[in-house]
Amino acid sequence: MDIILQKMEEFLIVELKGKVNTLTSPILEKRLLELITDHQHNLLIDFSQSDYISSAGLRVLLIALKQLKTVHGRVVLCGQNKCVKEVFDITGFSQLFKIFPTRAEAVKELTQVS
């Protein structure tokens, strides 16, 4: 899995490429926690290049969400394919996160609220 960062004015885009599973989720966790420690408190995580997330990956997102809540930050998700969306839906994670179909819609949400 590759993690590609793109800094925007008010937030940071975290684009995931590849599978988020047992092997790759520790890398994602480390990176997200580093970013939050580095005062990146508004994150947009883009799944459009990722076709799979396991429960270990979901747990990492939850850790980031909880961490961001303590610093009044935000995380929004976008670009989930059918498989990833299904995992979020059946585990109840769709209720925990703000999720948008496209990056453009997610950017609009972040810039409007900012």
Added chain:
Amino acid sequence: MEDEIQHNDQKRQCKIGVVLGSGGIKALSSIPLFEFLEQEGIKPDLLVGCSGGGVLSSAWAMLQDASRVRKLAGELWRRDIFQKVDYRTLLAIAGLPCGRFDKSHGLVKAENLHLTLIKLFGDQQIQDLSTRLILQSTDLLTGAPVLLTSGTLWDAVYASSAMFPILPPICREGRWLIDGVYSSPVPILEAVHNDMDVIIAMSYEVREAEETNNFIAHFMHCIAYQSTWLTRSQLALSVDLHHHEIIFINVVFDKHLGFKSVENIPAIIEIGQQAVDAKKEEILAAINNYKA
């Protein structure tokens, strides 16, 4: 050769839990999962079942042979099991004379189901099974979840699947018990609580397009929706609390399948086969990537 030994060691170290959720006859779609695990030489350390999933997990725990469970499918669900209507309960609901209802009754009499379960499970005790089994039930009077881990298997299976008020509750160790769907439809938290490393959880969902005017179908829809949302909140908590991987197999059906849908058994198993096929790689990866 060394790789194979290492692979087998990993399999042994990794504790595997299989959780089968409520879903009545739809739980027969878990038979291909048993077959797959047996083919791969994967023996679960824990089985947790609720309602229909409780029936299937109990059958597998006792027989230890998926092909025998498959042959039993027609015995587990037969039309005649649910044919004895309790007319005095119906009269009581309508407020008519001769009606009678108390907490030991339901709309259908349970005798045929009791006899079927006794025939299948005999006097098997839960604690004597070679694979550890937990069945999820609910206390009728408090709504509290009840975990059945010992005692006679057949009445525990009934307690886990007694869909009150259609089926009457059963009194077990001084408590009136009903279907586990009312407290924990897919009891993954029990597998988390018991420190399973890889948890394979099956749930069964109906996404029906057409509306129906059937009373029982509407009642079952309401139970299914409540079950789906309760499951989601419990799954989110399970993911948060767990330390390795939970593999979700959500088997989706396009129509409501009631107690008597026995003619659909082959189709139900086939839908389960497709759902399991799609998750085989994920299951093996989770086990093989486990590090103690």
